[in-house]
Amino acid sequence: MYKIPLFDLNFGVEEEAAVLETLRSKWISTGPKNAAFEEKFASMLGASHALAVSNCTVSLHLAMKILGIGPGDEVICPSLTFVATVNAIRYVDAIPVFADVRNDHDLTMDPDDIRKKITGRTRAIVVMHYAGFPCDMDAIMEIAREHGLRVVEDACHGPLSEYHGKKLGTIGDVGCFSFFSNKNISTGEGGMLVTNDPKLYEHAKLLRSHGMTTLSYERSKGHSTGYDVIESGYNYRMDDIRAAIGIVQLDKLEADLKRRAEVRSWYEDACAAVPGLIVPFSGHSEFASNYIFAVLLDENCGHRRDQIRDALHKAGIQTSMHYPPAHQFSIFADYAGPLPKTESVAGRLITLPMYASLEKESVIFIAETLNALING
Numbered sequence: 001m002y003k004i005p006l007f008d009l010n011f012g013v014e015e016e017a018a019v020l021e022t023l024r025s026k027w028i029s030t031g032p033k034n035a036a037f038e039e040k041f042a043s044m045l046g047a048s049h050a051l052a053v054s055n056c057t058v059s060l061h062l063a064m065k066i067l068g069i070g071p072g073d074e075v076i077c078p079s080l081t082f083v084a085t086v087n088a089i090r091y092v093d094a095i096p097v098f099a100d101v102r103n104d105h106d107l108t109m110d111p112d113d114i115r116k117k118i119t120g121r122t123r124a125i126v127v128m129h130y131a132g133f134p135c136d137m138d139a140i141m142e143i144a145r146e147h148g149l150r151v152v153e154d155a156c157h158g159p160l161s162e163y164h165g166k167k168l169g170t171i172g173d174v175g176c177f178s179f180f181s182n183k184n185i186s187t188g189e190g191g192m193l194v195t196n197d198p199k200l201y202e203h204a205k206l207l208r209s210h211g212m213t214t215l216s217y218e219r220s221k222g223h224s225t226g227y228d229v230i231e232s233g234y235n236y237r238m239d240d241i242r243a244a245i246g247i248v249q250l251d252k253l254e255a256d257l258k259r260r261a262e263v264r265s266w267y268e269d270a271c272a273a274v275p276g277l278i279v280p281f282s283g284h285s286e287f288a289s290n291y292i293f294a295v296l297l298d299e300n301c302g303h304r305r306d307q308i309r310d311a312l313h314k315a316g317i318q319t320s321m322h323y324p325p326a327h328q329f330s331i332f333a334d335y336a337g338p339l340p341k342t343e344s345v346a347g348r349l350i351t352l353p354m355y356a357s358l359e360k361e362s363v364i365f366i367a368e369t370l371n372a373l374i375n376g
Protein backbone atom coordinates (compact mmCIF):
# COMPACT_ATOMS: atom_id res chain seq x y z
CA MET A 1 0.00 0.00 0.00
CA TYR A 2 2.67 2.50 1.04
CA LYS A 3 5.42 3.74 -1.29
CA ILE A 4 7.73 3.49 1.75
CA PRO A 5 6.51 1.16 4.52
CA LEU A 6 7.57 1.55 8.13
CA PHE A 7 9.25 -1.84 8.21
CA ASP A 8 10.16 -4.66 5.85
CA LEU A 9 10.91 -8.28 6.82
CA ASN A 10 14.40 -9.55 6.02
CA PHE A 11 13.09 -12.99 4.98
CA GLY A 12 14.21 -15.14 2.06
CA VAL A 13 14.59 -18.71 0.87
CA GLU A 14 16.80 -19.47 3.90
CA GLU A 15 13.87 -19.05 6.31
CA GLU A 16 11.61 -21.13 4.02
CA ALA A 17 14.20 -23.94 3.90
CA ALA A 18 14.63 -23.88 7.69
CA VAL A 19 10.87 -24.23 8.22
CA LEU A 20 10.59 -27.07 5.70
CA GLU A 21 13.51 -28.93 7.23
CA THR A 22 11.92 -28.67 10.67
CA LEU A 23 8.52 -29.81 9.41
CA ARG A 24 10.13 -32.79 7.70
CA SER A 25 12.07 -33.70 10.85
CA LYS A 26 8.64 -34.30 12.44
CA TRP A 27 9.75 -32.65 15.71
CA ILE A 28 8.03 -29.29 15.69
CA SER A 29 7.59 -28.39 19.37
CA THR A 30 10.41 -27.39 21.75
CA GLY A 31 13.45 -29.52 20.91
CA PRO A 32 16.81 -29.42 19.13
CA LYS A 33 16.14 -26.22 17.17
CA ASN A 34 15.33 -24.41 20.42
CA ALA A 35 18.57 -25.68 21.97
CA ALA A 36 20.60 -24.55 18.94
CA PHE A 37 18.86 -21.15 18.83
CA GLU A 38 19.51 -20.60 22.54
CA GLU A 39 23.16 -21.60 22.26
CA LYS A 40 23.76 -19.32 19.29
CA PHE A 41 21.95 -16.38 20.90
CA ALA A 42 23.89 -16.75 24.16
CA SER A 43 27.21 -17.00 22.35
CA MET A 44 26.50 -13.96 20.13
CA LEU A 45 25.67 -11.92 23.23
CA GLY A 46 28.44 -13.32 25.39
CA ALA A 47 25.80 -14.38 27.95
CA SER A 48 26.08 -17.56 30.02
CA HIS A 49 22.48 -18.64 29.43
CA ALA A 50 19.65 -17.98 26.99
CA LEU A 51 16.15 -19.44 27.23
CA ALA A 52 13.81 -19.28 24.22
CA VAL A 53 10.22 -18.41 25.10
CA SER A 54 6.97 -17.72 23.27
CA ASN A 55 7.35 -13.91 23.34
CA CYS A 56 9.06 -11.13 25.25
CA THR A 57 6.05 -10.37 27.43
CA VAL A 58 6.34 -13.78 29.08
CA SER A 59 10.10 -13.33 29.32
CA LEU A 60 9.46 -10.16 31.35
CA HIS A 61 6.92 -12.04 33.48
CA LEU A 62 9.46 -14.82 34.13
CA ALA A 63 12.05 -12.17 35.03
CA MET A 64 9.71 -10.81 37.71
CA LYS A 65 9.04 -14.34 39.04
CA ILE A 66 12.67 -15.53 39.19
CA LEU A 67 13.79 -12.29 40.85
CA GLY A 68 11.15 -12.85 43.53
CA ILE A 69 9.19 -9.67 42.81
CA GLY A 70 5.74 -9.95 44.37
CA PRO A 71 2.64 -8.19 45.73
CA GLY A 72 3.23 -4.63 46.91
CA ASP A 73 6.84 -4.46 45.70
CA GLU A 74 7.64 -1.29 43.75
CA VAL A 75 9.38 -1.58 40.39
CA ILE A 76 10.72 1.52 38.65
CA CYS A 77 10.11 1.47 34.89
CA PRO A 78 9.83 3.80 31.88
CA SER A 79 6.55 5.12 30.55
CA LEU A 80 7.88 5.66 27.02
CA THR A 81 7.80 1.93 26.23
CA PHE A 82 5.49 -0.75 24.94
CA VAL A 83 2.82 -1.55 27.52
CA ALA A 84 4.17 -5.11 28.00
CA THR A 85 7.10 -3.72 30.04
CA VAL A 86 4.59 -2.44 32.58
CA ASN A 87 2.00 -5.23 32.33
CA ALA A 88 4.66 -7.76 33.40
CA ILE A 89 5.12 -5.85 36.66
CA ARG A 90 1.38 -6.02 37.32
CA TYR A 91 1.26 -9.80 36.56
CA VAL A 92 3.01 -10.38 39.91
CA ASP A 93 0.89 -7.71 41.67
CA ALA A 94 3.87 -5.41 42.01
CA ILE A 95 3.50 -1.64 41.62
CA PRO A 96 4.94 0.15 38.57
CA VAL A 97 6.61 3.45 39.46
CA PHE A 98 7.20 5.45 36.30
CA ALA A 99 10.42 7.39 35.71
CA ASP A 100 10.83 10.19 33.17
CA VAL A 101 13.06 10.25 30.06
CA ARG A 102 16.34 12.20 30.09
CA ASN A 103 15.75 14.83 27.38
CA ASP A 104 14.88 15.41 23.71
CA HIS A 105 18.22 13.92 22.64
CA ASP A 106 18.14 10.81 24.82
CA LEU A 107 14.79 9.07 25.25
CA THR A 108 15.97 6.52 27.81
CA MET A 109 15.11 6.61 31.53
CA ASP A 110 16.72 9.38 33.54
CA PRO A 111 18.91 7.99 36.39
CA ASP A 112 18.28 11.17 38.43
CA ASP A 113 14.53 10.58 38.24
CA ILE A 114 15.03 6.89 39.10
CA ARG A 115 16.85 7.99 42.26
CA LYS A 116 13.96 10.31 43.21
CA LYS A 117 11.43 7.46 42.83
CA ILE A 118 13.14 5.03 45.22
CA THR A 119 11.27 4.23 48.44
CA GLY A 120 11.64 1.55 51.13
CA ARG A 121 9.45 -0.74 48.98
CA THR A 122 11.47 -0.49 45.75
CA ARG A 123 12.78 -3.91 44.71
CA ALA A 124 13.77 -3.59 41.05
CA ILE A 125 14.36 -1.36 38.04
CA VAL A 126 13.19 -2.36 34.56
CA VAL A 127 15.06 -0.41 31.90
CA MET A 128 14.15 -0.23 28.21
CA HIS A 129 16.87 0.54 25.67
CA TYR A 130 14.85 2.77 23.35
CA ALA A 131 15.41 1.99 19.63
CA GLY A 132 18.45 -0.05 20.69
CA PHE A 133 20.30 2.90 22.28
CA PRO A 134 21.52 2.09 25.78
CA CYS A 135 20.26 3.57 29.00
CA ASP A 136 23.00 5.00 31.22
CA MET A 137 23.73 1.57 32.66
CA ASP A 138 26.74 2.65 34.73
CA ALA A 139 24.57 5.07 36.68
CA ILE A 140 21.62 2.67 36.88
CA MET A 141 23.73 -0.30 38.08
CA GLU A 142 25.32 2.00 40.67
CA ILE A 143 21.88 3.02 41.97
CA ALA A 144 20.87 -0.66 42.04
CA ARG A 145 23.99 -1.59 44.02
CA GLU A 146 23.49 1.24 46.51
CA HIS A 147 19.89 0.25 47.20
CA GLY A 148 20.08 -3.55 46.76
CA LEU A 149 17.78 -3.55 43.71
CA ARG A 150 17.53 -6.09 40.88
CA VAL A 151 17.80 -4.86 37.28
CA VAL A 152 15.85 -6.23 34.31
CA GLU A 153 16.76 -5.04 30.82
CA ASP A 154 13.90 -4.92 28.33
CA ALA A 155 16.28 -5.25 25.40
CA CYS A 156 13.57 -5.92 22.79
CA HIS A 157 14.92 -3.11 20.64
CA GLY A 158 18.58 -3.93 21.02
CA PRO A 159 19.92 -7.34 19.96
CA LEU A 160 23.73 -6.92 19.56
CA SER A 161 23.60 -3.24 20.58
CA GLU A 162 26.52 -2.38 22.82
CA TYR A 163 27.15 -0.35 25.95
CA HIS A 164 30.83 0.17 26.81
CA GLY A 165 31.65 -3.01 24.88
CA LYS A 166 28.98 -5.17 26.56
CA LYS A 167 25.87 -6.38 24.74
CA LEU A 168 22.58 -4.97 25.95
CA GLY A 169 20.61 -7.51 27.95
CA THR A 170 23.75 -8.89 29.63
CA ILE A 171 24.43 -6.03 32.06
CA GLY A 172 21.55 -6.36 34.55
CA ASP A 173 20.31 -9.54 36.25
CA VAL A 174 18.05 -10.59 33.38
CA GLY A 175 17.68 -9.44 29.74
CA CYS A 176 14.49 -9.89 27.71
CA PHE A 177 14.20 -9.93 23.90
CA SER A 178 11.33 -10.04 21.41
CA PHE A 179 11.18 -11.67 17.99
CA PHE A 180 7.78 -10.21 17.05
CA SER A 181 7.50 -9.74 13.30
CA ASN A 182 8.69 -6.11 13.17
CA LYS A 183 11.74 -6.62 15.41
CA ASN A 184 15.40 -6.88 14.30
CA ILE A 185 15.01 -10.67 14.48
CA SER A 186 11.60 -11.97 13.41
CA THR A 187 10.08 -15.36 14.15
CA GLY A 188 6.43 -14.20 13.98
CA GLU A 189 6.05 -14.44 17.75
CA GLY A 190 8.98 -15.31 20.02
CA GLY A 191 11.28 -14.13 22.74
CA MET A 192 14.42 -14.88 24.73
CA LEU A 193 15.47 -14.52 28.34
CA VAL A 194 19.21 -14.17 29.00
CA THR A 195 21.09 -14.21 32.26
CA ASN A 196 24.56 -14.90 33.58
CA ASP A 197 23.19 -16.44 36.78
CA PRO A 198 22.77 -20.24 36.55
CA LYS A 199 20.19 -20.32 39.37
CA LEU A 200 17.99 -17.72 37.69
CA TYR A 201 18.30 -19.62 34.41
CA GLU A 202 17.30 -22.96 35.95
CA HIS A 203 14.32 -21.35 37.67
CA ALA A 204 13.16 -19.65 34.45
CA LYS A 205 13.52 -22.95 32.57
CA LEU A 206 11.39 -24.74 35.14
CA LEU A 207 8.67 -22.08 35.02
CA ARG A 208 8.71 -22.00 31.20
CA SER A 209 7.25 -25.49 31.12
CA HIS A 210 4.66 -25.94 33.89
CA GLY A 211 7.23 -26.35 36.67
CA MET A 212 8.01 -29.84 35.24
CA THR A 213 11.43 -31.27 35.87
CA THR A 214 11.89 -32.65 32.30
CA LEU A 215 10.78 -31.68 28.77
CA SER A 216 8.83 -33.99 26.43
CA TYR A 217 11.77 -33.94 23.99
CA GLU A 218 14.10 -35.33 26.67
CA ARG A 219 11.56 -38.02 27.54
CA SER A 220 10.95 -38.96 23.89
CA LYS A 221 14.69 -39.43 23.41
CA GLY A 222 14.80 -41.78 26.37
CA HIS A 223 16.93 -39.41 28.44
CA SER A 224 14.30 -39.47 31.11
CA THR A 225 11.14 -41.45 31.72
CA GLY A 226 9.16 -39.46 34.24
CA TYR A 227 8.84 -36.02 35.68
CA ASP A 228 7.83 -34.21 38.81
CA VAL A 229 6.11 -30.82 39.09
CA ILE A 230 7.76 -28.73 41.75
CA GLU A 231 6.24 -25.27 41.17
CA SER A 232 3.17 -23.83 39.42
CA GLY A 233 4.66 -22.89 36.07
CA TYR A 234 3.37 -21.93 32.66
CA ASN A 235 3.49 -22.99 29.05
CA TYR A 236 5.82 -20.25 27.79
CA ARG A 237 7.72 -22.45 25.33
CA MET A 238 8.73 -21.61 21.76
CA ASP A 239 8.18 -24.25 19.06
CA ASP A 240 11.01 -25.58 16.90
CA ILE A 241 9.52 -24.11 13.70
CA ARG A 242 10.01 -20.60 15.06
CA ALA A 243 13.40 -21.47 16.58
CA ALA A 244 14.57 -22.69 13.14
CA ILE A 245 13.60 -19.30 11.65
CA GLY A 246 15.37 -17.58 14.54
CA ILE A 247 18.65 -19.40 13.82
CA VAL A 248 18.61 -18.18 10.20
CA GLN A 249 17.69 -14.68 11.33
CA LEU A 250 20.67 -14.66 13.70
CA ASP A 251 22.95 -15.53 10.77
CA LYS A 252 21.70 -12.40 9.02
CA LEU A 253 21.62 -10.12 12.03
CA GLU A 254 25.04 -8.52 11.95
CA ALA A 255 24.86 -7.63 8.24
CA ASP A 256 21.30 -6.37 8.73
CA LEU A 257 22.38 -4.09 11.59
CA LYS A 258 25.39 -2.75 9.68
CA ARG A 259 23.06 -1.77 6.84
CA ARG A 260 20.65 -0.14 9.32
CA ALA A 261 23.55 1.89 10.71
CA GLU A 262 24.20 3.13 7.18
CA VAL A 263 20.51 4.02 6.74
CA ARG A 264 20.67 5.92 10.02
CA SER A 265 23.72 7.89 8.89
CA TRP A 266 21.85 8.93 5.69
CA TYR A 267 18.92 10.00 7.86
CA GLU A 268 21.17 11.98 10.22
CA ASP A 269 22.76 13.84 7.28
CA ALA A 270 19.44 14.51 5.54
CA CYS A 271 17.63 15.57 8.73
CA ALA A 272 20.41 17.98 9.72
CA ALA A 273 19.14 20.18 6.86
CA VAL A 274 15.58 20.27 8.28
CA PRO A 275 15.07 23.14 10.76
CA GLY A 276 12.58 22.18 13.47
CA LEU A 277 13.52 18.50 13.44
CA ILE A 278 15.46 16.83 16.27
CA VAL A 279 17.11 13.42 15.82
CA PRO A 280 17.45 11.81 19.27
CA PHE A 281 20.70 9.87 19.87
CA SER A 282 22.26 11.74 16.96
CA GLY A 283 26.00 11.07 16.71
CA HIS A 284 25.80 7.98 18.97
CA SER A 285 29.04 6.16 18.23
CA GLU A 286 28.68 2.67 19.76
CA PHE A 287 27.24 -0.24 17.76
CA ALA A 288 23.43 -0.01 17.87
CA SER A 289 20.62 -2.10 16.42
CA ASN A 290 18.62 0.89 15.10
CA TYR A 291 15.37 -0.99 15.62
CA ILE A 292 13.36 2.14 14.83
CA PHE A 293 14.17 5.66 13.66
CA ALA A 294 12.27 8.14 15.82
CA VAL A 295 12.45 11.92 15.34
CA LEU A 296 11.02 14.80 17.36
CA LEU A 297 9.47 18.01 16.15
CA ASP A 298 10.78 20.96 18.16
CA GLU A 299 8.60 23.03 20.48
CA ASN A 300 7.65 25.45 17.67
CA CYS A 301 6.03 22.88 15.39
CA GLY A 302 5.34 20.02 17.81
CA HIS A 303 1.64 20.89 18.00
CA ARG A 304 1.34 20.02 14.27
CA ARG A 305 2.59 16.44 14.74
CA ASP A 306 -0.65 14.62 13.84
CA GLN A 307 -1.24 16.87 10.84
CA ILE A 308 2.32 16.20 9.62
CA ARG A 309 1.87 12.45 10.08
CA ASP A 310 -1.35 12.61 8.01
CA ALA A 311 0.48 14.44 5.24
CA LEU A 312 3.31 11.86 5.29
CA HIS A 313 0.67 9.13 5.00
CA LYS A 314 -0.80 10.90 1.94
CA ALA A 315 2.72 11.11 0.44
CA GLY A 316 2.98 7.30 0.71
CA ILE A 317 5.27 7.28 3.76
CA GLN A 318 4.14 5.05 6.61
CA THR A 319 4.90 6.33 10.11
CA SER A 320 4.17 5.30 13.65
CA MET A 321 4.59 6.66 17.16
CA HIS A 322 6.72 4.82 19.75
CA TYR A 323 4.99 5.11 22.20
CA PRO A 324 1.83 6.52 23.74
CA PRO A 325 3.09 7.00 27.34
CA ALA A 326 2.06 4.00 29.44
CA HIS A 327 1.36 6.12 32.53
CA GLN A 328 -1.50 7.80 30.63
CA PHE A 329 -3.36 4.53 29.95
CA SER A 330 -6.54 4.17 32.04
CA ILE A 331 -5.34 0.85 33.48
CA PHE A 332 -2.38 2.58 35.15
CA ALA A 333 -4.32 5.61 36.42
CA ASP A 334 -3.59 4.61 40.03
CA TYR A 335 0.17 4.81 39.43
CA ALA A 336 0.33 7.86 37.18
CA GLY A 337 2.41 10.77 38.41
CA PRO A 338 3.29 13.63 36.09
CA LEU A 339 6.21 12.88 33.76
CA PRO A 340 6.67 16.25 32.04
CA LYS A 341 9.50 15.26 29.70
CA THR A 342 7.88 11.99 28.59
CA GLU A 343 4.58 13.81 27.98
CA SER A 344 6.27 16.55 25.96
CA VAL A 345 8.31 14.10 23.86
CA ALA A 346 5.33 11.82 23.18
CA GLY A 347 3.35 14.73 21.75
CA ARG A 348 6.10 15.59 19.23
CA LEU A 349 7.39 12.16 18.27
CA ILE A 350 7.21 10.52 14.82
CA THR A 351 8.67 7.10 13.97
CA LEU A 352 9.93 7.06 10.37
CA PRO A 353 10.58 4.00 8.16
CA MET A 354 13.65 1.93 9.10
CA TYR A 355 14.82 -1.40 7.68
CA ALA A 356 17.99 -2.80 6.13
CA SER A 357 16.82 -2.58 2.51
CA LEU A 358 15.67 1.05 2.75
CA GLU A 359 17.27 2.99 -0.12
CA LYS A 360 19.18 6.27 0.22
CA GLU A 361 16.81 7.99 -2.26
CA SER A 362 13.86 7.02 -0.04
CA VAL A 363 15.58 8.50 3.02
CA ILE A 364 16.25 11.74 1.14
CA PHE A 365 12.64 11.82 -0.11
CA ILE A 366 11.35 11.37 3.46
CA ALA A 367 13.59 14.20 4.78
CA GLU A 368 12.60 16.53 1.92
CA THR A 369 8.91 15.77 2.42
CA LEU A 370 9.29 16.51 6.13
CA ASN A 371 11.14 19.74 5.40
CA ALA A 372 8.37 20.92 3.09
CA LEU A 373 5.72 20.05 5.69
CA ILE A 374 7.53 21.69 8.62
CA ASN A 375 9.05 24.72 6.93
CA GLY A 376 7.21 25.06 3.60
Ligand SMILES: Cc1ncc(COP(=O)(O)O)c(C=O)c1O
Pocket residue numbers: 054055056057058081082084085128154156157177178179180190191
Ligand atom coordinates in the same frame (compact mmCIF):
# COMPACT_ATOMS: atom_id res chain seq x y z
C1 LIG B 1 9.92 -2.48 24.42
C2 LIG B 1 9.10 -3.71 24.25
N1 LIG B 1 8.84 -4.49 25.32
C3 LIG B 1 8.11 -5.60 25.22
C4 LIG B 1 7.58 -6.01 24.02
C5 LIG B 1 6.74 -7.23 23.98
O1 LIG B 1 7.27 -8.21 23.12
P1 LIG B 1 6.37 -9.40 22.59
O2 LIG B 1 5.46 -8.85 21.55
O3 LIG B 1 7.38 -10.36 22.01
O4 LIG B 1 5.65 -9.98 23.74
C6 LIG B 1 7.84 -5.25 22.87
C7 LIG B 1 7.34 -5.69 21.56
O5 LIG B 1 6.46 -5.23 20.94
C8 LIG B 1 8.60 -4.06 22.99
O6 LIG B 1 8.86 -3.28 21.93
